[in-house]
C-alpha cells in the first residue's frame with residue numbers, strides 16, 4: 603500500500619492540507635504501507651522555494667516522515683513529454699491556440715440553444731481548434747485531448763471510491779462516455795507555458811511512484827474521471843481513490859491557499875501543538 607500527499611508550493615499549507623496529509627499518512631501506517639511526499643511544482647510562475655521549504659518544515663512538525671528524495675514535478679518534464687508524444691502519435695491530441703476569452707465567447711455563442719457547460723476544468727471546450735492538423739512533429743503549442751477519439755473503444759470509466767464525492771458518491775463510480783464528452787470535453791493536457799498539465803502529471807507521477815491509494819479533498823472528485831481515462835489511455839494501473847471532506851472556515855467557505863489566516867505556520871507561531879491541529883480538523 604502506497605499513499606501520498608502532493609502539495610503545490612504556491613502558498614502556505616493550511617488546515618485542509620494538514621487534514622489531507624494526516625489522512626494519507628495514517629492510512630499508510632495502519633496498512634503497514636508507505637507514505638510518500640511529492641512536490642507539484644509544474645507551475646513555475648507560482649512555485650517558490652520558500653514555500654517548498656515551509657511544506658517540509660510544517661509536515662515534520664506535524665510528525666510526518668517520508669522517504670527521501672521526494673519526487674518533484676519540475677524534474678519530470680521529459681517523462682511528461684514522452685507520454686504526450688505517445689498520445690500525439692495516436693492522433694489523440696491537437697494543438698490549440700485559443701485564449702481564455704476566445705473560449706468564453708465561442709462557448710456562449712448560441713448553439714442549438716444549449717447553455718455553456720462547466721466541467722472539472724472550467725468551460726467545456728467548444729472545439730474551435732479540433733480540426734487543426736495532427737500529423738508531423740508535436741508542436742510547441744497547448745495540446746488538447748480529443749475526447750471523442752480517445753473514447754473510441756471506451757464506453758465507461760470506472761474507479762473505486764473509498765471515501766465520498768461531494769454528492770456522497772461512493773463505492774464503484776461509473777462515468778459514461780456521454781458525461782466525458784459533454785461534461786468534461788477536450789481538456790488541455792499540455793499548457794503552452796508548462797509543457798504539461800496537472801491532470802497528465804498527477805497520473806504519470808502516481809504511476810511512477812506506485813501509488814495505490816490516492817487521498818485528497820472532494821474538490822478533486824470530478825477530475826478523477828479525467829485521471830482514470832488517462833490511466834486507461836496510457837496503460838497505467840488505477841489506484842483506489844479516497845476523497846475526503848473539505849475543511850471549511852466559520853462561514854462554511856472552503857479554505858484556499860490565500861487563506862493565510864489558517865496557515866499552519868500561523869497556528870505554530872501562536873503556540874498551537876500538532877495535537878491541537880489534529881483536533882481542529884476533526885482527527886481527535
Ligand code: GLU
Nearest residue numbers: 608609610642804818822
Ligand atoms: N497538487 C494538488 C493540490 O495541491 C493536489 C493533487 C492531488 O492530490 O491529486 O491541490
